[in-house]
Amino acid sequence: GDSVTQMEGPVTLSEEAFLTINCTYTATGYPSLFWYVQYPGEGLQLLLKATKADDKGSNKGFEATYRKETTSFHLEKGSVQVSDSAVYFCALTLNFGNEKLTFGTGTRLTIIP
Amino acid sequence: DVKVTQSSRYLVKRTGEKVFLECVQDMDHENMFWYRQDPGLGLRLIYFSYDVKMKEKGDIPEGYSVSREKKERFSLILESASTNQTSMYLCASLGAYTEAFFGQGTRLTVV
Numbered sequence: 001g002d003s004v005t006q007m008e009g010p011v012t013l014s015e016e017a018f019l020t021i022n023c024t025y026t027a028t029g030y031p032s033l034f035w036y037v038q039y040p041g042e043g044l045q046l047l048l049k050a051t052k053a054d055d056k057g058s059n060k061g062f063e064a065t066y067r068k069e070t071t072s073f074h075l076e077k078g079s080v081q082v083s084d085s086a087v088y089f090c091a092l093t094l095n096f097g098n099e100k101l102t103f104g105t106g107t108r109l110t111i112i113p
Numbered sequence: 114d115v116k117v118t119q120s121s122r123y124l125v126k127r128t129g130e131k132v133f134l135e136c137v138q139d140m141d142h143e144n145m146f147w148y149r150q151d152p153g154l155g156l157r158l159i160y161f162s163y164d165v166k167m168k169e170k171g172d173i174p175e176g177y178s179v180s181r182e183k184k185e186r187f188s189l190i191l192e193s194a195s196t197n198q199t200s201m202y203l204c205a206s207l208g209a210y211t212e213a214f215f216g217q218g219t220r221l222t223v224v
Binding site: 036043044045046049051089091093101103104106 | 146155214
């Protein structure tokens with residue numbers, strides 16, 4: 001079945017450090033890929049997405065590139081801030097209309113000043 | 114501004130009570146989902162629905178049921194609440210070729 005494997009957390013970084021959170025997937029067909037972020041006490045919100053191979057999603061300084069050859073969608077940011085502290089989820093859908101949204105287990109990120 | 118609204122942010126219920134969690138979306142999405150979120154376990158899918166009156170079991174349906182009488186509303190029902198159902202519950206909706214939108218979550222405590 002379809003699955004998303006995400007880097008285990010928690011991750012703790014100093015402010016202005018470089019961030020990478022790894023995400024790989026297994027899917028039949030050609031999925032759309034997403035990163036969602038959950039700030040403390042809130043629901044999930046979309047951070048960025050990519051719908052086909054080699055697309056790069058970007059938002060708020062975060063980027064992720066859809067790599068079909070390595071079935072990966074790693075999240076990166078060049079210089080993290082304390083306000084980036086949150087839980088990050090990688091996810092996929094298969095664009096068939098009636099479908100599930102498959103999530104990774106989430107990675108808790110803490111940025112220290 | 115698109116919205117998924119869950120009826121309560123916080124709920125406290127007694128063991129054995131029947132509990133209703135309501136979710137409403139205004140985006141005319143076909144697909145709606147209920148997840149529970151627990152520390153260290155990520156998001157686990159309870160039930161989902163891809164059309165009115167249609168429902169599919171997710172990964173952990175035991176102890177839960179759902180109702181979707183109208184397209185915009187998806188209800189999660191705990192038939193007889195137990196302490197192991199204390200959790201954060203998240204509702205989401207998904208249209209074709211779009212991203213999912215989430216409600217703010219309901220933190221349920223069963224005592």
